[in-house]
Amino acid sequence: MKRGRTGLKPKCHAFPSQEGRAKRQKRVASGFAMAPVEDWGNLPHHVVLQIFQHLSLVDRARASSVCRCWNDVFHTPDLWRRFEFELNQPATSYLRSTHPDLIQQIIKKHAQHLQYVSFKVDSCTESAEAACDILSQLVNCTIKTLGLISTARPSFMDDHFVSALTVVFVNSKSLSSIKIDDTPVDDPSLKVLVANNSDTLKLLKMSSCPHVSPAGILCVADQCHGLRELALNYHLLSDELLLALSSEKHVHLEHLRIDVVSENPGQTQFHTIKRSSWEALVRHSPKVNIVMYFFLYEEEFQPFFCDETPVTHLYFGRAVSKEMLGRIGLNCPRLVELVVCANGLEPLDEELICIAERCKSLTAIGLGECEVTCSGFVEFVKMCGGRLTQLSIMEEVLIPDSSYNMEQIHSEVSKHLGRMWFPDMMPTW
Template identity: 75%
Template structure:
């Protein structure tokens, strides 16, 4: 009994070396297990730190909140304003609304579907006097009217597919004639050239104007060229065919000449989305186009006329032409368009020799040369493996044909 008791005392108080080592191995965690535990502890500490930082969101400086809010759509911005008092104050700061663009799209956009129209009108009405840059694309005409009536400092206005009319533009001009610098209008069937003339007559700070071609007229160009108007810097015209065979009017050369005399350095940007048989009224006389984009197929004849009548051309993009080589047309453009610095070609054909000659004539002023590989046709002088070296030599930089369009 004493021996047994002694063993019990020994096991509870003192152990032999062998038994102690065995027990130590059982109690001491392995090195791998110890590392895992340390990593878990670090993760727990990190989680705690993040949670602690999360409680400090309400204390973020307002300039940081403003920067965050500027990236939020209208609906998300309204939700964020309900988080706390500080965020609500940031939501109503004038600086936020000067730089915000209202993309009020419906019915496809979830913003309007989830936001009651009255809420949107209240927001716009409260901050309309702060607005400077506004973009509308919807049938939500009541919100647009609120902006026109209450705003006093609009600088940039873009209106797409909205039932704005001449009377609405008069309200806009009455309140923002001293500040409006840019007006872009697209797919606004209720606006007439007279409405645009109202803007041109009274907004003396206007610098940029974008219109559909059906709103462009000789009368409008002459009005923009009168002495009382400041010099336009950009005029963008979208020439869009909604139905094949649509008729387009012709702008007189004298009207364009008056515009150039009044604003010698203005950029005339034209986007063409026409069918081939609808180009009859265009490029028959000299046009001061600087940036020209063909979104649909364009014939060799039209491109030949571009080379003859667009001496101010700076940028040309041809998205499609067909399978008839454009060698002569490209060389003519290089000869007569001495300011050309950017060109993009896709879904058309140019021989490698003609392309090299084009690059030689334009020289290093070609800052952008985007040519699809399929456009270049090998001939007796160059193949596709050789042409990039020759073109690079004349450009003064390494150049390769594009695998995908970059315009």
């Protein structure tokens, strides 16, 4: 055998023909070909409308200048049914204000389409004047929802604002939802509201409206038989109001929210609501949620929960005494949720166990600056069982004792809850 020879035949690589090279290049080119570019101007109208609804007013206005199609969408009535006027002034707020020229364009072209309107204002006079000016121009719209959101306590001019708001009440015949805080709304303006929207009003939220009296809110309850949600300050709550909401003419109330606030400790007198009035409300609306937010000082709690009260949600924004929590356990059998911001340095074992024993519907609890022994807390959880869907307890609240330490508490509580649980921990920065 001659050197360099093997039994294998060498492979011969023939050069492809010109036609073959052309076919191969065509295949490669087609493999890397980019998909045709979509023409954004040809997107369906409803798709562009959905996009516009997620844009701020400024971005929406800029997008409308892209093409004629988008400009047509910009003027679609459906796009202007819901709108929030941001009237914060740059000198007093970090939030960007809606440009006055855009506001005038909206009022001129789309006022008749507005249905869900809210105003975001701050404390300056310019912000209040802008809100009043816009309200006075909403004479051809059919507003269903009206809200005033305050980023700071506004300094409204009483007569000007009430007059402007009354114009809206007169011209809107289908108002179903109103949320007005920190405004000079008064009894006469509420009477105008009732006269024009009694058949449609379902939700009324009012807080910090000092010119409204119990008689004014009673007028609303007497005439607006479709009310399903009512939020007000405690000083407007009365036996007559609860009885009016319990009449046969009324639909079943779903939510009653009550803010119990004291800004001058020792100077605010709180009245007591009769047990029979509460019972009438619950008898008429068995599923009503009664929510109470307390911002009181300890010496001001005396009139509350001395008798059975059908409250379902309780939130204490300031310290509350052991005695008060003991009353809750005895007199709040419908309680569903309890949040206590602070208590003091006295363990709340007995009070929590009483609440677990008497409040069979309790599903959520939160404790802030309080104290509970680990044994007392485990007993509370054991009595509530798996019905506790929310359990928020700061680690500092729990006091280790002879039965449980901090390493054991989470496993014992988890066992009774039926899920993994840990106490909340204060973040360290």
